[in-house]
Amino acid sequence: MNGAAADTLFDVRGLTKVYRGAGGDVHALRGVDLQVRRGEVIVLLGPSGSGKSSLLNILGGLDRATAGQVVFEGQDLAKANEKALTAYRRRFVGFIFQFFNLTPSLTARENVELVTHIALDPMPADEALALVGLGARMDHFPSQLSGGEQQRVAVARALAKRPAILFCDEPTGSLDSETGTQVLDAIIHVASEVKATTMIVTHNVGIADIADRVIRFSDGRVHTLIENTTKKAPKELTW
Amino acid sequence: MRWRLPPLHKKFLRHLWRMKWQALAIVLLVAAGVAVTVMTFSAEEALRSARATYYAQSSFADIFVTMERAPLTLARRAGMIPGVTAADPRIVANGLSLLPGFERPAQVRLISLPDRDDAALNRIAITRGRAPAPEALNEAVALQSFLDATKLRIGDDIQVTVNGRFVWFRIVGAALSAEYVYLPDAASVMPDDAHNGVLWVTRKALEGAADMHGAFNALAFSIAPGVQPRSIETRVERMFAPYGVQPVVMRADQPSHAFLEGELKELQTSGTIFPPVFLIVAAALVHMTLLRQTEVQREEIGLLKAFGYTDLEAARPFAMTAILIAGLGAALGALIGAVFAGSIVDIYARYMRFPALEPRFHVAAFAVAAGASLIAAVTGATAALGKVTRLSPATAMAPPRPDSYRVSWFERIVLGRSRGLLARLIARNVERRPARAALTVFGLAASVALLMGTQFLFGALDVVLDHTFYQRQRFSHQITFSLPRGPEAADDVRTLPGVMSFRLVRITSATLSNGARSVRTAITGLDPGDPLQRPLDATGELAPIKPQGVLLSKALAGKLGARPGDFVTVRLHERDRRVAAVVVAGIVTEYSGLGAYMDRRVLNTMIGEGDLSNAAQIVLDPLARGAFYRSLAETPGVVGAQSRDDVMATYRRVIAEAFRTSRTYYAVFAGIIAFGVAYNAGRIALSERSRDLATLEVLGFTHSEIAVIQLGEQAILAVVAVPIGLALGWLLAHGISLGYQRDEMQIPAIIDLDTLRMTLSVYGLTVAAVGCLIAYRLWRLDLVAVLKTRE
Incomplete structure (x- = not known):
């Protein structure tokens, strides 16, 4: 195994996704090639329907490709069955959603425990919550937390399992700028702590500055891929 | 311009279509309630009207007297007692007859035919052959059921031992009699047609055989409308006291009539006790289901109001859903009830010999049941209607906050500091909606109770037989x-x-x-x-x-x-x-x-x-x-x-033939309750939590783990319902036992192991089947779509 391959987390080749519908086929991805490196932060930009969420869903093991391959740790996710995808998500993947998706009947701590419970080498839930600055609010239910706090619980939940890859789908989409910054800060902070690769899908161009690489999607293809040489900390962002 | 369905109606129909299976489950419940009413009361009316017609046709007597022996002249005097419209003297003798093909001799009752048929009471109806010739000494008309069961044919001879004498008769006809619509065996009180026969012979034939020349030993009376039978009883008893009179038997105590009355009472009991159970459960389900719909459609309702629709217009679809459910249920129930009533009447026809026993449809019972269904459904809908009316456009448009939960006293006490997340999830979900959990448990308990309350009869009968005969x-x-x-x-x-x-x-x-x-x-x-x-x-x-x-x-x-x-x-x-x-x-x-x-x-x-x-x-x-x-x-x-x-x-034959049908019907009806309740509760919970469950799946939980969370709550409610249902069933069994009580037979409210097994297996299988249906829905959850919607 050479150095470059060892450094690559995902090797995506010719990835195609076609949604077949009554109104005709929709080509969401039209042959995407991409290498994702270990530990990097990637921001995916692009208008609605450009294919960025489809890519995220496939890499995240939520959806399957129509054609092409996605090699992760020597396994082609494009060929994996439902069971294998569940195991993949369970072991390697962390998710952060636009609408937080916390379980309302569980406290912050219990929401994190929900995931650490099934993880192989998790950090304690208390520790994960402390890392996102919620050490004092661990026993609150989601309804008792603000939007930003809820999203930070989601960050703790995603990263407490020490995932190899963290997918964030519009993580600041439901938050104001200041809260959004805090959440991004928590994401970057904890992701580096657990050495997770991070992929953020967003409409928000302002977020792009925190990335190592910025990928712009358009019409189901990678339009541009830019190495960001002036990477900023989330706190330095303005939007 | 072409007429188009107003958009609000379209929306209503589409929502209804989306919840079609849930609505169908409630429709079935309503149908079951209406069907039981229609079935029992229609069967009752069929019996009652067949009886009334037959009694009128045959001039069925009001009072029956037997004595050792009285001179014929006395019969005319008895007919002149004020209030008596007719008095018909007869000779009755009992004997035994050993018939080919049967080991045990049949008990045969010989009854003299009146000399003049037009004046007689309890006239028989010849169904085949003819009546004995007026002076014939050896001709007899036999009870049709006796001929059918013994395979005796017209033209066959039958020998009977009466008072130690052998007499023989040639069978010349078959007949029905209002006195023997139902002929219970002396020992079993059940029909045993091959061993219980009646032969009608001429007076002359029986005068010799029973040594009753110029005398009689049985007298039937009819009385004028409005006359108190008791007033006649005393006079009759006094008149015949010197002749060894037995206590007067009123029509109400005449065995065949009393049995018919008992059947009618049982039908009324079933038709009165069971249907409310279905309708109350149906109301509870309408309540749960429509209330959930107000949450699902919250934003749409707000939007409608923001557009200027009135509260009434916004609420109308919910009322219409309830009315539609009641209407469809009532219609389906009428159909099922009519069909089931027909099959029950068919079974009655095997044991109750009327010249005509036609299926009926009890319109009034149906009307009451349909009205009650409507009231139940609309009552069930009131909470949802209130909620829709109160919803302000502004709150409806705002995104919902996460449901608020808290750590409950129940959890503190029962779960303590245990870290079982699953147990916590389930406990909090149950506690968050205690009313719904209670309604679900109540509904499921009702099905357990109904199963036990209808199935215990069969096990209890075994206990009765064992106790009595062994x-x-x-x-x-x-x-x-x-x-x-x-x-x-x-x-x-x-x-x-x-x-x-x-x-x-x-x-x-x-x-x-x-x-x-x-x-x-x-x-x-x-x-x-x-x-x-x-x-x-x-x-x-x-x-x-x-x-x-x-x-x-x-x-x-x-x-x-x-x-x-x-x-x-x-x-x-x-x-x-x-x-x-x-x-x-x-x-x-x-x-x-x-x-x-x-x-x-x-x-x-x-x-x-x-x-x-x-x-x-x-x-x-x-x-x-x-x-x-x-x-x-x-x-x-x-x-x-x-x-x-x-x-x-x-017993075994009659129970197998007569009761299996109704037993199966009630088991199916009870199954419908369990199914309706479990399915609706399951679907509602699934709809509330689908996003939550999809998140868990995205986070790497397996299908089985998610199924445990989702179905665990349902399973716990289903299990909690069992002891409550058994307790209610025990009460129901006591009510039924009382309602079915007769002099000839009391069925105690004993719940045997078989009944318990039957109850729990029908219930368990139904609930498990619903679990599979819900699990199937769970499997088909669209992960990505669920994550993208805000609810």
């Missing part, structure tokens, strides 16, 4: 003598083939009274320590026959309101009709009849006669049955022969 009675056969006999009867019985042991008993009819209450029954005189008759008390201990006092069955004691130590008045009907006050020595457990037991010698002394008996109870060698019966048919003075095995076989 624990209480230890003899296999009983023979009845036509007249009381002295100690020499023992020698005759002893010499019958196959008799291993026997005891003589004295059975006499009497009226027992306690204060204003009085009951006509039979007292059985037993020898103390009779090993073949073991009256048992409530604890199952032997209640010994004592020289003083009478043992009363629980049902009889209940009717008399008598307790041990009380004195009851015993009016004997035999000989010089003595009256005595007798102490109640004990209460014994019995499930059939209104039994009373005394020391035989004491009873004989009371009657005023010596050491007499009129029946023998026998333990017979099973291998000698054929010889025993053959010799019985040739023994003079034996008018009845009962066999325990035959009674048991009759």
Whole structure:
């Protein structure tokens, strides 16, 4: 195994996704090639329907490709069955959603425990919550937390399992700028702590500055891929 | 312009279509409630109207009197008692007849036909063949059911032993009779047509056979409308007192009529107790389901209001859903009820011989049930309607906050500091919506209760049979003598083939009274320590026959309101009709009849006669049955022969034929409740939590783990419902046991292991099937779509 391959987390080749519908086929991805490196932060930009969420869903093991391959740790996710995808998500993947998706009947701590419970080498839930600055609010239910706090619980939940890859789908989409910054800060902070690769899908161009690489999607293809040489900390962002 | 459905209606129909399976489950529940009502009341009306028509056609009598022997001239005088419109004298004789193909002799009743048919009461209806010629001595018309069961045909001869004489008749016709619409076997109270026959012969034929020249021993009366039968009773009894009159039998106590009444009462009981259960559960489901819909459609409702739709317009679709569910349920229920009523009437037709028993449709019962369904559905919808009306456009448009939960006292106490997240999730979900959880548990419990309350009858009947024929009675056969006999009867019985042991008993009819209450029954005189008759008390201990006092069955004691130590008045009907006050020595457990037991010698002394008996109870060698019966048919003075095995076989046959259908119906109906409740509760919970569950799946939980979370709550509710349902079922069983109570037979509210097994397996399988359906829905959850929607 050479150095470059060892450094690559995902090797995506010719990835195609076609949604077949009554109104005709929709080509969401039209042959995407991409290498994702270990530990990097990637921001995916692009208008609605450009294919960025489809890519995220496939890499995240939520959806399957129509054609092409996605090699992760020597396994082609494009060929994996439902069971294998569940195991993949369970072991390697962390998710952060636009609408937080916390379980309302569980406290912050219990929401994190929900995931650490099934993880192989998790950090304690208390520790994960402390890392996102919620050490004092661990026993609150989601309804008792603000939007930003809820999203930070989601960050703790995603990263407490020490995932190899963290997918964030519009993580600041439901938050104001200041809260959004805090959440991004928590994401970057904890992701580096657990050495997770991070992929953020967003409409928000302002977020792009925190990335190592910025990928712009358009019409189901990678339009541009830019190495960001002036990477900023989330706190330095303005939007 | 082409007419188009208004958009609000389209929306309504689409929402309804989306919840079609849930709505269907409720429709089925309503249908079951309406169907039970229609089924029972239609069957009841069919029986009632067939009976009324037949009674009118045949001039069925109002009062029946039997005596030892009275001169014919007296019949005309009896007809002139004020209020009496007709008095019809008859000769009735009982005998035994051994028929080819049958081991045990049939008990045959011979009845004289009136000389003039037009004036007669209880006229028979000839269905095949003809009536005997007016002066014929050896022609008979037979009860049709007897011919059918014995395969005797018109033209066959039948020999009967009457009063020790052999008489024979040629069967010339088959007939139905209002007196024998239902002919219960003396021992089993169930129909045993092959062993119970009636032959109508000319008066002349029976005068000779029964030695009744110029006399009669039975008199039937009809009375004018509005006349109190009791006023006639006294006069009749006085008039015939010198002729050995037996107590007057009112139509209400006539066996066939009383049985029909019992059936009608049972149908009414079923039709009154069960349907409300369905409708209440249906209302609960409408409540749960529509309330959930207000949450699902919250934003749409807000939007409609923001557009300017009125509260009423916004709420109308919910009201319409409820009305539609009630309407469809009522229509479907009418259909199912009519079909089921038809099949029940078919079963009745096998045991109740009417010239015409046509299925009916009880319109009024249907109207009441349909109205009740509508009320139930609309009541169920009120909470949802209120919520839609109160929803302000602004709150409806705002994104929902996460549902607020808290750590409950229940969780603190029961789960403590345990870290089982699953248990917590389930406990909090249940506690968050306690009303819904309670309704779900109540609905499921109702189905368990209904299963138990309808299925226990069959198990309880086994208990009754075992108690009556094996624990209480230890003899296999009983023979009845036509007249009381002295100690020499023992020698005759002893010499019958196959008799291993026997005891003589004295059975006499009497009226027992306690204060204003009085009951006509039979007292059985037993020898103390009779090993073949073991009256048992409530604890199952032997209640010994004592020289003083009478043992009363629980049902009889209940009717008399008598307790041990009380004195009851015993009016004997035999000989010089003595009256005595007798102490109640004990209460014994019995499930059939209104039994009373005394020391035989004491009873004989009371009657005023010596050491007499009129029946023998026998333990017979099973291998000698054929010889025993053959010799019985040739023994003079034996008018009845009962066999325990035959009674048991009759019970099993009738129960298998007659009750299996209704048992299955009720099991299906109860299953519908369990299904409707579990399915709706499951779907509602799934709809509330689908986003939550999809998140878990995205986070790497397996399908099975998610299924445990989702179905765990349902399973816990289903399990909690079981003990509650069993308790309710126990109450229901008591109610049914009371409602079905008759003099001939009491079915105790005993729940045996089979009933429990049946109840739990039907319930368990139904709930498990719903679990599979919900799991299937869970499997099909679209992960990505769920994550993208905000609810």
